[in-house]
Structure formats: C-alpha cells, structure tokens
Amino acid sequence: MLYGDWSGEALNTSDIFNFLKPKNELENQGESVENHPFIPNELWVKCPVCKNPVLSSDLNENFKVCPKCGYHFRIGARQRIEITVDAESFEEFDAELTSTNIIDFPDYTRKLKNAKLNSRENESVITGRAKIGGCETVLAVMNSQFMMGSMGTVTGEKITRAFEYATENSLPVIVFTVSGGARMQEGILSLMQMAKTSGAVKRHSDAGLLYITVLTDPTTGGVTASFAMEGDIILSEPKALIAFAGPRVIEQTIRQKLPKDFQSAEFLLEKGFVDKVVARSEMKKTLTKLLILHGCGTEAIEKEGD
Amino acid sequence: MSAYDSVTAARANDRPTAIDYITKIFGNSFIELHGDRHYADDKAVIGGIAELNGKPVTVIAIEKGRNLKERMERNFGSAHPEGYRKALRLMKQAEKFHRPVLCFVDTSGAYCGIGAEERGQGQAIAENLMEMMTLKTPILSVLIGEGGSGGALALAVADEVWMLENAIYSVISPEGCASILWKDSTKTAEASECLKLTSQDLFKLGVIERIIREPKNLDSVMFDSFKTLIAQTFDKLESFDTETLLNKRYNRFRKY
Numbered sequence: 217m218l219y220g221d222w223s224g225e226a227l228n229t230s231d232i233f234n235f236l237k238p239k240n241e242l243e244n245q246g247e248s249v250e251n252h253p254f255i256p257n258e259l260w261v262k263c264p265v266c267k268n269p270v271l272s273s274d275l276n277e278n279f280k281v282c283p284k285c286g287y288h289f290r291i292g293a294r295q296r297i298e299i300t301v302d303a304e305s306f307e308e309f310d311a312e313l314t315s316t317n318i319i320d321f322p323d324y325t326r327k328l329k330n331a332k333l334n335s336r337e338n339e340s341v342i343t344g345r346a347k348i349g350g351c352e353t354v355l356a357v358m359n360s361q362f363m364m365g366s367m368g369t370v371t372g373e374k375i376t377r378a379f380e381y382a383t384e385n386s387l388p389v390i391v392f393t394v395s396g397g398a399r400m401q402e403g404i405l406s407l408m409q410m411a412k413t414s415g416a417v418k419r420h421s422d423a424g425l426l427y428i429t430v431l432t433d434p435t436t437g438g439v440t441a442s443f444a445m446e447g448d449i450i451l452s453e454p455k456a457l458i459a460f461a462g463p464r465v466i467e468q469t470i471r472q473k474l475p476k477d478f479q480s481a482e483f484l485l486e487k488g489f490v491d492k493v494v495a496r497s498e499m500k501k502t503l504t505k506l507l508i509l510h511g512c513g514t515e516a517i518e519k520e521g522d
Numbered sequence: 523m524s525a526y527d528s529v530t531a532a533r534a535n536d537r538p539t540a541i542d543y544i545t546k547i548f549g550n551s552f553i554e555l556h557g558d559r560h561y562a563d564d565k566a567v568i569g570g571i572a573e574l575n576g577k578p579v580t581v582i583a584i585e586k587g588r589n590l591k592e593r594m595e596r597n598f599g600s601a602h603p604e605g606y607r608k609a610l611r612l613m614k615q616a617e618k619f620h621r622p623v624l625c626f627v628d629t630s631g632a633y634c635g636i637g638a639e640e641r642g643q644g645q646a647i648a649e650n651l652m653e654m655m656t657l658k659t660p661i662l663s664v665l666i667g668e669g670g671s672g673g674a675l676a677l678a679v680a681d682e683v684w685m686l687e688n689a690i691y692s693v694i695s696p697e698g699c700a701s702i703l704w705k706d707s708t709k710t711a712e713a714s715e716c717l718k719l720t721s722q723d724l725f726k727l728g729v730i731e732r733i734i735r736e737p738k739n740l741d742s743v744m745f746d747s748f749k750t751l752i753a754q755t756f757d758k759l760e761s762f763d764t765e766t767l768l769n770k771r772y773n774r775f776r777k778y
Contacts, residue, residue: 415652
C-alpha cells in the first residue's frame with residue numbers, strides 16, 4: 217500500500233528547491249516578526265475614493281470624513297443630529313409616525329419591515345427642534361438607511377408638520393436632505409408629498425422665516441424637485457450627488473457617458489444652484505453663523521442683557 | 523379596460539393633444555406668448571391668453587406634437603427648465619391681471635438630459651410647486667394624456683385637477699417601475715396595475731375632482747360641454763375671496 221501511494225503522487229520540482237533552500241532565520245516566524253500591531257477587521261475602513269485604509273476611530277473623530285482625501289462617508293440621521301446640534305438639545309417630533317402599505321403595492325410591507333429593522337427608525341426622516349450654537353431651530357434630517365431616504369406620505373407629513381410648527385412658533389428650519397426620490401411604492405400619493413411639503417415651505421417663507429437646506433449625498437428626484445431646492449440658503453456637502461434625474465437614467469436616455477463630476481455639489485455651485493459647499497467639520501459653525509445673521513440669536517442675547 | 527389599456531390609450535399617437543383642446547375650446551381667441559425671459563422658449567410648453575365666454579384666461583399646456591416633425595420640435599412633450607419657468611412667468615402675469623389659469627398636462631415626464639440638469643430642472647419644478655400653492659388666482663389643471671411625475675405636477679398644483687377618462691397620472695412610468703421592481707421593463711402591464719394610475723383609481727384616492735369623457739373625434743360635442751364645465755368652475759372658484767381660495771388649495775394638498 218505504501219508503495220502504491222507513492223506511485224500516485226507526482227514529484228513536484230518546487231519541492232526539491234524547497235528542500236534544498238537553506239533555512240532563513242527571518243522566515244516562517246509567524247506573527248512575531250510583524251512590526252505593526254494586530255487590528256481586527258471591523259476597526260478598519262477602506263476609503264472608497266482614495267482606497268486608503270482608515271482607522272474607524274480616526275474616521276469617527278473626523279466626522280466620518282476620510283482624513284487622507286476628505287471623502288465624506290454617508291452617515292445616519294442620528295449621528296448627523298449628534299454632530300450638528302448642541303448636546304442634549306434635540307426634542308424629537310412624531311417619532312412614532314410610520315408608513316403603511318396604502319395602495320397594496322407588492323412587496324412593500326416586507327420592504328418597510330426590513331427598512332425599520334435595518335435603520336431602527338420608523339421613517340426616512342427624523343424631525344424635531346434643537347439648538348445649534350445656542351440658536352433655536354426646527355430640524356429635519358433625512359435618513360439614507362431607511363429605503364434610501366425615499367419620500368413616502370409619512371416622510372412628507374413629518375416634514376410638513378415640522379414646517380407648520382416652525383411657522384407657528386416663528387422658528388427657522390434646517391433640512392438635511394438625502395433621498396433617492398419619491399417612494400414608488402406609495403404611487404401618486406408620494407408624488408403629492410412634493411406639493412404638500414412645498415406648500416408648507418411657502419407658508420413658512422411668506423411668514424418671513426429662514427429656511428436652510430443642506431444637500432447631502434445623494435439628493436435626487438422628487439426631493440430635489442421640491443423642498444431641497446426651496447431653501448433661502450442652499451448648502452451642500454462636498455462631492456454630494458445632487459440631481460433631478462439620476463446619472464444612470466440620463467445616460468440611458470441620451471445614450472452617452474456623462475462628464476466626470478456632473479451633478480456634483482461643486483458642479484451645482486458652478487451652475488448657480490448651490491450657495492456654498494461646506495465641509496462637514498465646518499457645518500455646525502456655518503449654520504450657527506447663518507442663524508445668528510438672521511436674528512435667531514437675538515432672543516437669547518436680549519435675555520442675557522435683562 | 524385594464525390599467526395598461528389606459529396607458530396605451532394615453533400615449534396613442536392619434537390622441538388629441540393640447541393644441542387640439544385649445545383650438546376647440548378657445549377658437550382663434552388664443553394668443554400665444556413665448557419665452558421664459560431667462561434662457562429660451564421651450565416649445566414643449568405652450569402658453570398664452572384666450573377668451574372664455576368673453577372673459578380672459580391664461581392657458582398653459584404641455585404639447586407633445588401631432589406628427590413626427592412636430593413631436594421632434596416639441597421634444598415629445600418633455601419640458602426643459604425654461605418650459606416650467608415660462609409657465610410660471612405666465613401664471614404670475616395671470617395673477618397680476620386677475621385672470622384664472624387653465625393648464626393642460628400631457629407629458630411622459632420632465633426631460634432628463636445634460637442641459638435640463640445644468641439649468642436646474644429640479645429647482646424649476648420646485649419653484650412652480652411653491653409659487654402655484656399661493657398664486658392669488660384660480661388654477662384648474664386637466665390631465666389630457668400622460669401625467670408623468672414631477673414634470674406633470676409642476677403644472678398641476680391647482681384648485682381642481684381633472685383627468686380625461688383614459689389619461690394616466692403616476693409617480694413613475696410603468697416601465698421604470700417594472701425595471702426597478704422586477705428588473706424587467708417589459709412587465710409594464712403588471713406595473714400599471716400596481717401604480718394605481720388610471721382616472722378611476724385616482725378619483726377613488728381623492729387625487730382628482732372630476733373625470734372627463736373622452737372626445738371620440740375632433741368634431742365631438744364633448745368639447746362644448748367641456749368648455750361649459752371649465753367656465754362654470756372658474757365662476758365658482760372666482761366667487762371665493764383670495765384667502766379662502768388659497769386655504770382650500772393648501773388643504774387640498776395637505777390631506778395627502
């Protein structure tokens with residue numbers, strides 16, 4: 217049997233060289249020669265733009281912006297609120313509101329359930345009031361982790377209520393947008409949200425109140441064609457995709473490749489549709505400045521003077 | 523008639539277009555006005571002033587074109603931002619001169635292309651939605667063929683929205699819906715059902731006030747009764763004071 221085993225195995229020439237190779241003291245020593253510390257995978261993130269590995273802790277300290285190339289990673293709505301508002305100042309509105317399958321759209325019930333599980337949120341937007349740099353404001357932050365921030369009836373309702381609250385209480389509104397557009401699964405009723413929210417924005421505007429939008433990656437479709445573009449001041453995070461029709465749809469329609477950076481925040485700035493591109497690390501400072509310039513600090517200062 | 527039959531009928535080449543409605547209802551009283559005063563004149567959108575039973579009315583319509591040559595000229599009824607801006611300019615003009623606005627909508631959607639994006643398609647539509655919500659004069663919008671998403675809504679923030687029997691109104695085209703849902707753009711019929719885009723469905727959902735009977739041909743008596751209905755509706759809407767009118771319009775959309 218032993219002999220038979222031998223016959224079944226071809227002699228590999230590399231084995232001979234391996235055999236003849238003199239022993240190198242520095243090889244085959246395993247981990248002991250590694251001169252950098254062992255780091256578990258989940259603590260590393262690879263930047264999708266510069267491809268460099270970044271320590272998760274460094275990334276978090278840097279507002280989820282790549283320290284090497286400045287790429288702004290997408291962040292969830294809760295984290296956005298945390299880095300934007302004054303500590304413990306956020307009071308949420310309508311947290312319990314959630315969508316149902318209103319037109320019996322196939323698979324929507326399951327999709328909604330998954331979206332809730334994945335995002336641990338009830339809808340694609342979080343609304344409330346908060347202080348930013350000491351200034352009172354109403355805030356709406358969309359969430360890409362919930363069905364890519366698509367706008368359904370509840371999204372529209374929460375945003376509309378936020379504007380109505382702000383109008384009643386003479387407060388400014390800041391909306392951070394991120395959205396794939398209207399939510400197809402709610403049919404025409406999702407389209408109607410564009411009109412509904414625009415109506416509430418207009419009433420707020422006619423009351424002489426400030427509305428700032430902050431466009432983040434990606435803001436497209438029905439959200440772009442409604443409240444995202446209706447701000448008195450429109451800010452954007454660097455490199456964010458901002459579009460009415462997404463790049464793939466356009467490429468399919470016109471059958472040609474789009475230029476690089478087409479529909480980026482910087483492109484919209486150049487074309488005159490964005491007021492200012494603001495890095496995430498500067499966002500709170502910029503918002504505070506704008507709120508103060510619109511008299512939002514006046515009340516606080518007056519009180520201090522009393 | 524299935525939802526898909528409506529989709530086919532709404533897109534049929536021999537279907538009357540906006541120009542037909544304008545001609546049949548307003549005869550030669552319609553004076554077309556051109557341009558958005560910013561960039562260009564978008565031929566996909568027609569606008570002007572006409573006379574309705576002796577009273578002036580601003581008419582704005584998306585025109586697909588009645589033959590291939592016209593369709594190419596009109597960009598198949600897909601407006602660019604300048605089309606929506608022309609519409610808004612004419613609406614503001616109507617507000618100034620206290621005449622009501624009548625919109626005919628027939629588009630597969632706002633155009634998606636490089637120029638449209640560069641000139642702010644999203645911003646142009648958004649501005650129309652906002653401004654129409656508080657335009658201090660009655661607005662009536664009638665979907666006569668296709669009502670494609672934001673591009674249709676930009677002319678349909680109105681006090682009343684009507685639909686021709688076989689017109690459709692949807693947040694996304696059935697093809698787009700099918701390709702997202704089933705990765706198969708040929709399942710248009712199934713998608714048409716799911717989207718609830720027919721006049722019957724939309725009436726049930728409370729998105730439109732009235733379903734208008736289809737004209738069998740251009741000599742149809744339908745156009746006369748349609749004209750009467752439009753005039754009566756403007757009379758009714760003009761009887762409200764501005765504040766009531768605007769509150770009603772706000773609440774019309776607030777309920778969705």
